[in-house]
């Protein structure tokens with residue numbers, strides 16, 4: 277049986293071929309992870325971009341990029357929502373402003389109900405033209 281690594285973290289680094297994989301003490305290390313500085317065997321390193329990373333650092337890297345993408349995705353709809361909210365408020369305001377000014381422009385006879393009695397006069401007959 278092979279005992280657990282006897283304090284390998286403190287030992288001064290010898291040549292790479294003499295080092296052992298952090299996870300597999302029986303195997304020789306073939307690469308050094310630039311993320312954590314540990315030595316790993318061929319089975320423990322994964323090529324990511326142009327670097328060789330250990331599984332832990334690869335997972336961390338992927339999580340970081342995924343989180344970054346999620347953040348970017350979260351940020352954009354938030355801005356879009358704010359914009360839509362502003363546009364919606366503006367539209368609503370314009371609609372009500374138009375409605376209010378239209379109501380202000382209507383002749384007082386319309387509110388009195390007397391406009392229908394003299395409808396034969398061409399005063400406000402533009403509404404029902406096709």
Ligand SMILES: [Zn+2]
Nearest residue numbers: 309312330333
């Ligand atoms: Zn690593």
Ligand SMILES: [Zn+2]
Nearest residue numbers: 297300317320
């Ligand atoms: Zn290994």
